[in-house]
Amino acid sequence: MSGYTPELKELIRKVEATRPARVEKARKGEHFPALTLEQRQEWLRKYHPDYKNDGRRKVLVGPNRGAELPEEIAALLESKSRIDPLAIDLKRTDYEADLLVIGAGGAGTAAALAAQEAGLKVLVSTKLRHGDSNTVMAEGGIQGATQEGDSPYLHYLDVIGGGHFSNVPELVAALTNDAPLIIHWLEGLGMMFDKMPDGRMKVRHGGGTCRKRMHSSGDMTGAEIMRVVRDEARNRSGDIKILEFSPAVELILDEEGRAAGAVLYNLETKEYYVARARAVLIATGGFGRLHIQGFPTTNHYGATADGCVMAYRAGVRLQDMDSTQYHPTGAIFPEQNVGLLITEKVRGLGAQILNAEGEQFCFPLEPRDVESACIIRECLDIGKGVATPTGRSGVWLDSPMIDMLHGEGTVRKELPAKYIQFKRYDMDISKSPMLIYPTLHYQNGGILINEWAETGVKGLYSAGEVAGGVHGRNRLMGNSLLDVLVFGRRAGLRAAEYAKSNRPGVKLTLRHVEAFNREVEEAGIDGARTAPILLPDYSPDHVRARQVG
Amino acid sequence: MSEDKKPLKPLATGDRTIPPEGAKMIPIYIMGREYMVPETLTIMKAVEYAGYTYIRGCGCRGGICGACGTFYRFLGDYRLRSGLACQTVAGPNMVIMQLPFFPLNRPDYVLDEIKGNPHEELRRLYPEVFKCIGCGTCTRTCPMDIDVMDYIALMKRGDLKGAAHKSFDCVMCGLCASRCPAQITQFMAAMFVRRVYGKYILPRAGHLERRVSEVKGGKYEKALKGLAAMKQDEVKKLYVEREREPDLAEPGKWMPRDVTNL
Numbered sequence: 001m002s003g004y005t006p007e008l009k010e011l012i013r014k015v016e017a018t019r020p021a022r023v024e025k026a027r028k029g030e031h032f033p034a035l036t037l038e039q040r041q042e043w044l045r046k047y048h049p050d051y052k053n054d055g056r057r058k059v060l061v062g063p064n065r066g067a068e069l070p071e072e073i074a075a076l077l078e079s080k081s082r083i084d085p086l087a088i089d090l091k092r093t094d095y096e097a098d099l100l101v102i103g104a105g106g107a108g109t110a111a112a113l114a115a116q117e118a119g120l121k122v123l124v125s126t127k128l129r130h131g132d133s134n135t136v137m138a139e140g141g142i143q144g145a146t147q148e149g150d151s152p153y154l155h156y157l158d159v160i161g162g163g164h165f166s167n168v169p170e171l172v173a174a175l176t177n178d179a180p181l182i183i184h185w186l187e188g189l190g191m192m193f194d195k196m197p198d199g200r201m202k203v204r205h206g207g208g209t210c211r212k213r214m215h216s217s218g219d220m221t222g223a224e225i226m227r228v229v230r231d232e233a234r235n236r237s238g239d240i241k242i243l244e245f246s247p248a249v250e251l252i253l254d255e256e257g258r259a260a261g262a263v264l265y266n267l268e269t270k271e272y273y274v275a276r277a278r279a280v281l282i283a284t285g286g287f288g289r290l291h292i293q294g295f296p297t298t299n300h301y302g303a304t305a306d307g308c309v310m311a312y313r314a315g316v317r318l319q320d321m322d323s324t325q326y327h328p329t330g331a332i333f334p335e336q337n338v339g340l341l342i343t344e345k346v347r348g349l350g351a352q353i354l355n356a357e358g359e360q361f362c363f364p365l366e367p368r369d370v371e372s373a374c375i376i377r378e379c380l381d382i383g384k385g386v387a388t389p390t391g392r393s394g395v396w397l398d399s400p401m402i403d404m405l406h407g408e409g410t411v412r413k414e415l416p417a418k419y420i421q422f423k424r425y426d427m428d429i430s431k432s433p434m435l436i437y438p439t440l441h442y443q444n445g446g447i448l449i450n451e452w453a454e455t456g457v458k459g460l461y462s463a464g465e466v467a468g469g470v471h472g473r474n475r476l477m478g479n480s481l482l483d484v485l486v487f488g489r490r491a492g493l494r495a496a497e498y499a500k501s502n503r504p505g506v507k508l509t510l511r512h513v514e515a516f517n518r519e520v521e522e523a524g525i526d527g528a529r530t531a532p533i534l535l536p537d538y539s540p541d542h543v544r545a546r547q548v549g
Numbered sequence: 550m551s552e553d554k555k556p557l558k559p560l561a562t563g564d565r566t567i568p569p570e571g572a573k574m575i576p577i578y579i580m581g582r583e584y585m586v587p588e589t590l591t592i593m594k595a596v597e598y599a600g601y602t603y604i605r606g607c608g609c610r611g612g613i614c615g616a617c618g619t620f621y622r623f624l625g626d627y628r629l630r631s632g633l634a635c636q637t638v639a640g641p642n643m644v645i646m647q648l649p650f651f652p653l654n655r656p657d658y659v660l661d662e663i664k665g666n667p668h669e670e671l672r673r674l675y676p677e678v679f680k681c682i683g684c685g686t687c688t689r690t691c692p693m694d695i696d697v698m699d700y701i702a703l704m705k706r707g708d709l710k711g712a713a714h715k716s717f718d719c720v721m722c723g724l725c726a727s728r729c730p731a732q733i734t735q736f737m738a739a740m741f742v743r744r745v746y747g748k749y750i751l752p753r754a755g756h757l758e759r760r761v762s763e764v765k766g767g768k769y770e771k772a773l774k775g776l777a778a779m780k781q782d783e784v785k786k787l788y789v790e791r792e793r794e795p796d797l798a799e800p801g802k803w804m805p806r807d808v809t810n811l
């Protein structure tokens with residue numbers, strides 16, 4: 001417990017004071033009352049960042065003009081280009097390939113492999129290192145109807161019900177149909193799945209599933225997928241060229257308005273390059289690092305919505321960009337663990353959520369969005385949040401209840417990774433509670449695609465978290481790793497057919513960027529920022545104040 | 550809002566650190582230059598607090614991507630330590646050097662063609678593995694607490710299953726390789742071994758094989774098309790009526806009452 005400050009230790013005493021009575025009640029099955037459906041709606045409307053109207057406004061330019069979006073996203077879409085389009089010499093091609101993949105996470109790498117198998121030369125532009133992505137961070141697992149008592153039909157129902165029936169049906173059909181193929185493909189690439197001695201896949205339930213179909217590889221499923229597909233891409237380096245630290249900043253079109261490449265930016269030498277290709281795939285992942293309304297995030301460093309920005313300027317519509325998954329329990333203390341995901345399992349095992357007085361204020365297993373709203377309300381409106389030494393506020397997640405309810409040692413056995421992540425900082429979560437607050441987890445919406453990952457622009461494909469529609473306005477755990485691989489591979493295959501059967505464009509152009517910059521000016525958006533932002537800026541005020549040059 | 554309680558506005562947003570007044574400041578040395586930073590930050594956040602913006606050396610910020618391997622010493626202490634910058638707390642008088650990149654040896658191979666003897670293939674690809682001198686530096690260096698020397702020993706012995714499992718938690722940060730006197734790229738050899746193990750040694754899933762041929766034969770296409778075309782109310786009804794597989798059901802044994810849509 002020495003990892004806590006004296007102030008926090010003082011507050012923990014309040015939690016300990018109420019604990020015996022709470023455990024006693026929990027043993028009898030008495031719970032804090034859940035909200036009624038009407039209250040849920042009210043709480044969501046007032047406190048959930050997706051519903052709150054302050055912090056949202058109409059976007060003024062581009063294909064979604066007039067749509068209500070969170071301020072951060074609207075401002076991003078109204079930004080000007082980082083480049084002066086006229087200063088780029090499009091006649092000088094620096095890189096040339098059949099397919100240009102933008103973003104080397106799960107979706108991009110799967111696409112590169114599929115396209116290479118179909119005979120294409122692939123160029124991959126990525127922002128950080130190959131695999132520095134959200135894919136590598138996924139812990140829980142990947143869904144697929146592979147067992148006898150299950151089928152893609154039932155998987156379909158789970159996905160669309162979980163998304164409140166707002167998903168695009170054809171995308172759900174493609175997702176669930178291909179799922180067994182993807183799991184099989186990964187097995188053939190040598191992925192170490194959790195298996196029974198006879199080779200049968202071990203499977204578990206996830207939130208909202210009717211069958212056990214969550215496949216895993218320890219608690220680092222995403223990392224195992226990423227390192228396996230990356231290793232395979234490296235084996236094919238003759239055909240798949242990876243450019244690290246060279247993100248794309250604008251798409252390039254040809255005289256017929258088809259995708260024909262991108263302008264890449266070397267983050268280190270600050271040079272811009274022209275990359276020319278017959279087809280282009282946007283697989284740049286999510287937007288957690290926009291920190292919408294100041295929320296921390298579980299996402300990796302490069303999750304800044306670049307792909308949406310570039311596609312938008314090329315005339316592609318986005319959908320559901322106002323729908324974000326906030327995970328109710330992200331760690332906010334110690335500072336090193338900020339944004340760290342605390343799995344739902346902790347509450348499933350009986351840990352309650354408490355305010356600074358050590359009192360319960362909500363049912364701990366409300367749906368994710370409702371639970372988040374309750375916590376935000378308690379901190380910002382009621383004012384009973386707990387302040388951390390670095391100026392964050394949150395509530396307690398009373399993990400020591402787990403051992404009291406299920407027996408000594410349960411926390412260590414059921415939550416080994418979380419136990420270690422706190423133990424490092426001298427906190428024993430089986431003995432003292434954790435401080436949590438909702439954290440920005442997943443971009444539900446994104447680029448509009450069809451079941452072959454095609455966008456509204458010819459030759460332009462999109463797959464993965466950057467694309468929308470697959471999960472509707474709510475995603476179930478385990479369907480995203482699946483999504484990125486299903487649509488990544490489909491994009492690679494379809495791009496291969498397209499690239500082989502279409503003559504490449506002759507003249508390259510960035511006129512759409514010029515036009516977009518003009519539209520921003522004409523809309524009178526003053527002080528328009530530039531985007532894509534590529535990396536978030538975490539320098540503190542005292543440093544910024546001196547960066548005057 | 551209740552009258553008597555002052556609402557609490559969070560000060561820090563996103564990942565920027567704003568220390569509260571009176572926070573204790575400590576000196577750290579980033580590549581030798583001194584900076585004062587608030588205590589309790591990770592090395593990564595301390596470096597950002599000092600005013601650096603990462604390009605290299607930062608990825609997931611969550612201890613799994615291996616981008617942020619770091620060596621450090623404390624002033625006056627001879628011991629060379631290592632850790633992940635996003636997971637290690639910066640302490641007073643820490644002298645820090647990140648290792649964002651290290652050249653590695655990674656021969657290409659064709660996984661589908663390694664049928665015969667994987668151990669021989671390992672010897673052909675990574676002969677240096679068999680020259681490990683057992684110094685244990687890699688094990689001492691690994692930020693994931695992996696017994697690297699041991700998995701190398703298992704590889705030498707041909708226990709590929711053991712090596713695959715022992716190396717499983719590797720985040721491929723490269724710190725072990727940077728210190729190896731035998732010039733072994735341990736984590737790349739381990740990557741090869743894990744894939745060979747996953748493909749050839751772990752038994753394959755028979756039920757998956759069968760399901761794949763069903764999918765390829767188009768068995769589910771019609772049913773899925775039907776669902777996609779169905780009115781929302783009907784889909785809702787089907788959704789609500791789903792039968793839930795019991796948590797403790799044995800995989801492969803349990804069957805639902807209604808088997809029409811399998």
Ligand SMILES: Cc1cc2nc3c(=O)[nH]c(=O)nc-3n(C[C@H](O)[C@H](O)[C@H](O)COP(=O)(O)OP(=O)(O)OC[C@H]3O[C@@H](n4cnc5c(N)ncnc54)[C@H](O)[C@@H]3O)c2cc1C
Nearest residue numbers: 103105106107133134135140247248285464465478480481
């Ligand atoms: C902590 C965490 C846990 C999760 N757990 C699960 C889980 O258990 N199961 C599940 O199914 N899903 C899970 N998810 C969600 C899932 O991991 C992601 O949604 C998915 O992996 C996204 O894959 P992607 O390929 O679309 O994007 P990413 O994997 O994020 O890859 C995008 C890549 O594009 C690069 N990029 C960005 N901008 C540019 C640019 N301008 N130019 C070039 N490259 C660029 C990025 O650097 C990155 O490498 C989790 C996510 C997180 C963050």
Ligand code: SF4
Nearest residue numbers: 691719720722723725
């Ligand atoms: S085995 Fe080597 S590469 Fe892997 S985590 Fe340990 S030190 Fe890093």
Ligand code: SF4
Nearest residue numbers: 681682684685687729
């Ligand atoms: S550092 Fe190199 S030589 Fe020393 S034990 Fe590890 S692998 Fe062997």
Ligand code: FES
Nearest residue numbers: 608609610615635
């Ligand atoms: S940034 Fe990924 S491990 Fe530290």
